[in-house]
Amino acid sequence: GENVEQHPSTLSVQEGDSAVIKCTYSDSASNYFPWYKQELGKRPQLIIDIRSNVGEKKDQRIAVTLNKTAKHFSLHITETQPEDSAVYFCAATNFGNEKLTFGTGTRLTIIP
Amino acid sequence: DTEVTQTPKHLVMGMTNKKSLKCEQHMGHRAMYWYKQKAKKPPELMFVYSYEKLSINESVPSRFSPECPNSSLLNLHLHALQPEDSALYLCASSQDRRYEQFFGPGTRLTVL
Numbered sequence: 244g245e246n247v248e249q250h251p252s253t254l255s256v257q258e259g260d261s262a263v264i265k266c267t268y269s270d271s272a273s274n275y276f277p278w279y280k281q282e283l284g285k286r287p288q289l290i291i292d293i294r295s296n297v298g299e300k301k302d303q304r305i306a307v308t309l310n311k312t313a314k315h316f317s318l319h320i321t322e323t324q325p326e327d328s329a330v331y332f333c334a335a336t337n338f339g340n341e342k343l344t345f346g347t348g349t350r351l352t353i354i355p
Numbered sequence: 356d357t358e359v360t361q362t363p364k365h366l367v368m369g370m371t372n373k374k375s376l377k378c379e380q381h382m383g384h385r386a387m388y389w390y391k392q393k394a395k396k397p398p399e400l401m402f403v404y405s406y407e408k409l410s411i412n413e414s415v416p417s418r419f420s421p422e423c424p425n426s427s428l429l430n431l432h433l434h435a436l437q438p439e440d441s442a443l444y445l446c447a448s449s450q451d452r453r454y455e456q457f458f459g460p461g462t463r464l465t466v467l
Contacts, residue, residue: 277455286445286458287398332397341386341411341452345397 245270247335249346256323257354264349266333267315273335276309276316277343282329290331291318320351328353357382359459361446367465370436376462378429378446386452387429389421390445392461398445404429405452436466 246269256262268276277292293300293307293316300307304323309316316335320327333346359380368374378387386405390398403411404423412421418440420432429446446459 275455279458286460289455289457292455338453341403341405342400342413343456348395348397 245273245335245337245342245344247333247344247346249333249349251349252347253350253352255352255354258323258325260323262318262320262323262327262351262353264318264331264333264351265315266317266335266346267313268335268344269314270335270337271311271314272337272339275336275338276307277334278305278307278318279332279334279345280329281332281348287332323353325353325355327351359446359448359457361444361459361462363462364460365463365465367467368433368436369467370438372436373432373434375433376431376444376446376464378431378448378459379427380448380457380459381427382448382450382457383426384448384450384457385426386449386454386456387423388447388449388456389429389431390447390458392443392445398458402431403452410452433464436464438466440464441466 249266274295279287280290281287306319331349334343336343362377389401392398401415402421407423422430443461445461447456449456
C-alpha cells in the first residue's frame with residue numbers, strides 16, 4: 244500500500260517569512276495529493292490540492308509543487324501570518340482505490 | 356448547504372453502553388467516510404461507503420458498526436467500546452471517490 248512521509252514534524256517561522264513542508268510517497272500509481280490544515284480542536288480543512296498531470300499550483304499565498312519522478316511534493320506558504328499556525332497534513336491517493344493516506348503532520352508555529 | 360455536519364459534538368460513554376454517531380451532508384456527495392483521529396496523529400481511515408454500499412472496511416473491530424441509510428446520512432454504531440477507543444471521530448464526504456474529501460467537525464468520544 245501507499246506510504247507517505249512528511250517533514251519536518253515541527254516548524255517555527257517568523258511572521259512574514261516563508262514556510263516549506265515536504266512529503267514523499269511510495270506508490271507511483273498515486274495521482275492526487277491534497278493538503279489539509281487542522282487548527283486545534285477543529286476539522287481538517289482542505290487548503291490546496293494537486294493532481295499528477297500538473298507540476299505546480301498556486302492559490303494566493305499557498306503553493307504546492309509535485310515531482311512525480313522523485314515522488315515528492317511540497318507545500319509553500321509565503322508571507323506567513325499568525326493565523327497560519329496549525330497542523331498541516333499532506334496526503335496521497337490513487338483515485339481508483341478510494342483510500343487517502345496521510346502523512347504524520349507538521350505543527351507550524353508563526354512567531355509574531 | 357455546503358458542509359458536512361456531525362452529531363453529537365461530544366460523547367461520554369461507559370464500556371457497556373450502546374451509542375451512535377451521526378453524519379449528514381446535503382451536497383449530493385456519493386462517497387462518505389469514517390475516520391478516527393488520536394491526539395497529534397493523522398486521521399486513520401475506518402470505513403468507506405460509495406453509492407451507499409460499504410466499499411472499504413479497514414479491519415475495524417466489530418464493536419464499531421457503520422450504516423448508510425441513504426445517500427445523505429452516515430451512522431456509526433458503537434457497542435462495548437474500550438477506553439483506547441477514545442478519540443475524535445471524523446466523517447468526510449466527496450462527490451465520488453475521484454474527488455476531494457471534505458471533513459465534518461468531528462465527535463469527541465470519551466470511553467470510561
